[in-house]
Amino acid sequence: MAGRTLSRDPFSVIVTGVGGQGNVTASRLIASMLVAKGYVVTVGETFGASQRGGSVMSHVRISACHTYSPQVPKCRADVVVSLEPTETIRVLASYGHPETRCVVNDRPVYPVRVIAGEVEYPGIEEIDRTIAGLCRAHVMIGATSEALRLGNPVLQNVIMIGALQATGLVPFTRADFEGLVSAEMAPATAELNLEAFDAGVRLAEQAMGGKAW
Amino acid sequence: MTDLMEVAEGTRCLLMGNAAIARGALEAGVSVAAGYPGTPSSEIIENLSRVADRAGLHVRWAVNEKVAAEVAAAASFAGLRSICTMKQNGMHVASDFLLHLTGTGVRAGMAVIVCEDPGALSSQNEADARFFARMLEVPLLEPGDFQEAKDMTRWALELSEELKTFVILRSVTRMSHASGTVTLGALSGNGKKAYFECTGSLLDFQRGPMITGPGAVTYARTVQQGRLRQASRMFDQSPFNSYTGSLEPRLLVVSSSACALYAREAIEILGAWDRVGLLKLGTTWPLPEQLVLRHLAGAGEVLVVEEPQDFLEDAVKVLAAEQASIAGAKVFYGKRSGHVPPAGELNCDVVIGALARILGVNYEPAPKDYADRALAATFTAPGRELTFCAGCPHRASFYCLHNALALKGKNGFVCGDVGCYTMGILPAGFEVVKTAFCMGSGIGLASGFGKLGAFGFDQPVVAVCGDSTFFHAAMPALVDAVHHEADVMLVVLDNSGTAMTGFQPHPGIGEDASGKRARPMDIEAICRAMGAKVVVCDPFEVEGTERTLLSMLEESSPRVAILRQECALSPHKRAGKRFKIRVDEAACIGSRCGCNRMCTRVFRCPGLFWDARAKVARIDEVICTGCGVCASVCPSGAIRKEEAG
Numbered sequence: 001m002a003g004r005t006l007s008r009d010p011f012s013v014i015v016t017g018v019g020g021q022g023n024v025t026a027s028r029l030i031a032s033m034l035v036a037k038g039y040v041v042t043v044g045e046t047f048g049a050s051q052r053g054g055s056v057m058s059h060v061r062i063s064a065c066h067t068y069s070p071q072v073p074k075c076r077a078d079v080v081v082s083l084e085p086t087e088t089i090r091v092l093a094s095y096g097h098p099e100t101r102c103v104v105n106d107r108p109v110y111p112v113r114v115i116a117g118e119v120e121y122p123g124i125e126e127i128d129r130t131i132a133g134l135c136r137a138h139v140m141i142g143a144t145s146e147a148l149r150l151g152n153p154v155l156q157n158v159i160m161i162g163a164l165q166a167t168g169l170v171p172f173t174r175a176d177f178e179g180l181v182s183a184e185m186a187p188a189t190a191e192l193n194l195e196a197f198d199a200g201v202r203l204a205e206q207a208m209g210g211k212a213w
Numbered sequence: 214m215t216d217l218m219e220v221a222e223g224t225r226c227l228l229m230g231n232a233a234i235a236r237g238a239l240e241a242g243v244s245v246a247a248g249y250p251g252t253p254s255s256e257i258i259e260n261l262s263r264v265a266d267r268a269g270l271h272v273r274w275a276v277n278e279k280v281a282a283e284v285a286a287a288a289s290f291a292g293l294r295s296i297c298t299m300k301q302n303g304m305h306v307a308s309d310f311l312l313h314l315t316g317t318g319v320r321a322g323m324a325v326i327v328c329e330d331p332g333a334l335s336s337q338n339e340a341d342a343r344f345f346a347r348m349l350e351v352p353l354l355e356p357g358d359f360q361e362a363k364d365m366t367r368w369a370l371e372l373s374e375e376l377k378t379f380v381i382l383r384s385v386t387r388m389s390h391a392s393g394t395v396t397l398g399a400l401s402g403n404g405k406k407a408y409f410e411c412t413g414s415l416l417d418f419q420r421g422p423m424i425t426g427p428g429a430v431t432y433a434r435t436v437q438q439g440r441l442r443q444a445s446r447m448f449d450q451s452p453f454n455s456y457t458g459s460l461e462p463r464l465l466v467v468s469s470s471a472c473a474l475y476a477r478e479a480i481e482i483l484g485a486w487d488r489v490g491l492l493k494l495g496t497t498w499p500l501p502e503q504l505v506l507r508h509l510a511g512a513g514e515v516l517v518v519e520e521p522q523d524f525l526e527d528a529v530k531v532l533a534a535e536q537a538s539i540a541g542a543k544v545f546y547g548k549r550s551g552h553v554p555p556a557g558e559l560n561c562d563v564v565i566g567a568l569a570r571i572l573g574v575n576y577e578p579a580p581k582d583y584a585d586r587a588l589a590a591t592f593t594a595p596g597r598e599l600t601f602c603a604g605c606p607h608r609a610s611f612y613c614l615h616n617a618l619a620l621k622g623k624n625g626f627v628c629g630d631v632g633c634y635t636m637g638i639l640p641a642g643f644e645v646v647k648t649a650f651c652m653g654s655g656i657g658l659a660s661g662f663g664k665l666g667a668f669g670f671d672q673p674v675v676a677v678c679g680d681s682t683f684f685h686a687a688m689p690a691l692v693d694a695v696h697h698e699a700d701v702m703l704v705v706l707d708n709s710g711t712a713m714t715g716f717q718p719h720p721g722i723g724e725d726a727s728g729k730r731a732r733p734m735d736i737e738a739i740c741r742a743m744g745a746k747v748v749v750c751d752p753f754e755v756e757g758t759e760r761t762l763l764s765m766l767e768e769s770s771p772r773v774a775i776l777r778q779e780c781a782l783s784p785h786k787r788a789g790k791r792f793k794i795r796v797d798e799a800a801c802i803g804s805r806c807g808c809n810r811m812c813t814r815v816f817r818c819p820g821l822f823w824d825a826r827a828k829v830a831r832i833d834e835v836i837c838t839g840c841g842v843c844a845s846v847c848p849s850g851a852i853r854k855e856e857a858g
Contacts, residue, residue: 076578
């Protein structure tokens with residue numbers, strides 16, 4: 001059974017970002033691949049008011065046997081996939097533990113008070129250092145800039161899924177992703193998503209410098 | 214997204230709780246589904262509307278929850294299975310009709326599906342609609358996972374038909390808006406001919422007229438209470454009630470819905486299965502009395518884990534008191550003992566806290582030094598306050614309203630209503646909204662304020678409501694305001710859809726839930742027909758709108774301004790930007806501008822940000838939607854807009 005490839009059961013992934021970045025879609029894509037592989041998966045989301053400029057998290061609980069609740073208990077996230085740098089810190093502060101691993105997009109989405117010049121957004125080096133202090137390993141990639149290069153910022157979430165796959169932390173493959181997008185999307189869209197996925201794999205592999213996690 | 218009609222029986226797939234409920238209704242052969250959008254319930258009707266044609270359904274976004282319940286009941290009377298859906302406070306809107314519906318019962322199965330929002334994640338209340346089951350004397354079902362969301366919806370319709378009463382199925386945000394693994398069952402066709410048989414005798418509610426009246430109330434309640442006793446006996450055998458743990462545990466946990474998932478994981482994390490048993494109930498009113506009693510008798514102490522109110526705790530305690538000779542004297546823990554928080558949403562950690570306290574064990578989720586570092590790190594991440602999206606017409610509307618009210622003077626204010634625009638209470642809406650209650654209450658309150666002139670009241674009063682809210686509950690209050698000639702101005706923030714909950718159509722839109730042509734109601738014509746003076750403006754034309762609002766504030770009879778501009782998230786708008794926006798850095802005078810960074814500090818659109826190093830405002834290309842409003846806001850004309858190609 002697929003359960004042998006989970007390092008913990010339940011294995012918990014938190015996909016985080018700011019409303020509108022596509023993290024809800026990302027978590028559903030990840031979960032759909034895992035359900036197709038035989039896992040019992042729960043995805044917890046908040047939407048509604050949280051969409052409007054707020055932090056948005058999706059909790060993905062993966063198990064070989066049980067349906068787990070859609071909320072990861074405190075300090076039990078195994079992996080954090082973050083579309084926004086400071087959101088990684090916010091999630092680690094509540095759900096991280098010394099063995100957590102993180103995949104982080106380096107593109108800030110400024111909170112309103114930062115836009116207004118009332119509060120400063122931390123420098124990317126400080127963010128990187130803070131994340132490093134709260135997890136076992138992390139990789140930071142330029143998913144938004146890569147998505148813009150591919151022609152549409154919404155692809156940033158798929159680039160992050162590719163990066164997550166490259167870390168080998170969650171048991172799904174490129175073929176699983178290909179199967180999913182070719183079943184659910186128009187051929188041209190599926191191809192673009194696959195291109196974004198591959199870009200994510202490449203960026204993460206470069207950032208990890210050949211070291212396995 | 215999974216197509217609910219295409220997926221075959223036996224397929225295992227990932228379904229959102231609300232999609233699982235929709236599939237359950239299809240598996241039960243539902244014919245009619247009606248609801249009013251409200252988080253976290255909206256996706257049930259949305260899922261059904263996508264398959265309405267193929268499944269032969271009538272799916273309807275009703276004008277409000279009460280009408281939705283009436284539409285569903287009509288189907289049941291005519292022999293067709295039906296559901297109606299709503300969020301928790303919608304139950305309060307529908308309850309007048311539902312109260313009377315218990316006086317006749319139903320014919321074909323009818324389920325009232327209420328999706329609650331404990332913790333008010335996207336609500337202004339955390340009402341516990343389960344109490345309606347007790348008040349109205351109807352059965353209550355609570356799915357405990359995604360499979361059950363589907364299976365219990367199907368069962369709810371069967372049970373309703375068997376007992377001849379409607380049944381309430383209650384979900385919560387963490388079920389409705391979460392997704393999980395579901396194995397699908399077979400679809401049933403509906404295909405029945407609808408016919409309302411009403412030739413039978415009075416009080417024969419299966420063949421006669423469906424009438425509630427003074428003479429029939431005692432009889433009808435007696436019949437309904439008999440149905441509840443039958444339900445309790447059926448629930449004793451239900452597979453949706455289950456027990457995990459040893460036969461005579463030190464502590465019995467009684468729980469339902471998402472809370473049962475938290476409880477199971479909490480017991481697992483504490484490694485306490487040797488001391489703790491979990492009775493997970495799927496049928497919570499009436500209680501499966503014999504089953505609960507059996508487990509009470511075997512347990513030492515009892516902890517009830519539920520949200521948001523102590524509904525189950527009450528019911529279990531009453532049963533334990535009535536049957537004290539069987540249950541024995543028990544120590545109860547729960548909300549009343551302070552072991553479970555009396556308000557707010559629960560989660561696994563809350564349950565771990567309650568269990569650890571009762572069992573006398575210590576639990577630290579992370580090593581101390583890690584927890585200290587984590588706490589320190591939170592100060593690195595600046596908080597995110599809620600705001601309107603970039604390009605949201607509400608920001609422009611509230612900007613105009615704020616300025617008009619400021620120019621008018623006399624401490625005018627806005628009575629808010631329910632929608633994204635409730636955020637008019639925040640800096641995002643320039644804090645002009647000073648009251649916020651339920652659907653339609655803005656104009657109702659304003660109509661009241663507008664008649665206080667006789668008591669020396671002279672503050673200008675403006676009510677706002679969205680286009681969907683206008684139809685739902687603002688219309689009767691506007692009638693009242695016009696009828697009594699209240700000094701009030703209603704601003705309809707018309708963004709062409711029920712935007713906050715995901716763009717459901719409403720009576721002002723030319724299509725229905727399943728995309729078929731529907732007759733659009735014209736808000737402007739309705740208001741004129743009521744006798745109000747009406748103007749229509751585009752809030753993106755900032756100066757003109759401000760002028761119009763100010764001149765309307767000078768008047769004193771009931772008047773309506775419709776500020777019409779489509780939501781920035783609407784499918785058309787997302788397709789492209791109207792304007793290309795740029796900041797002329799040489800012209801931007803930043804903190805020296807009259808209002809000190811007017812665009813970023815005051816207007817605060819997420820598409821603009823203050824570059825502190827260069828001391829100029831900048832446009833964030835990824836976020837800016839090209840609405841062009843900031844170009845009107847900038848006092849020095851530094852923000853330039855040109856038509857995008």
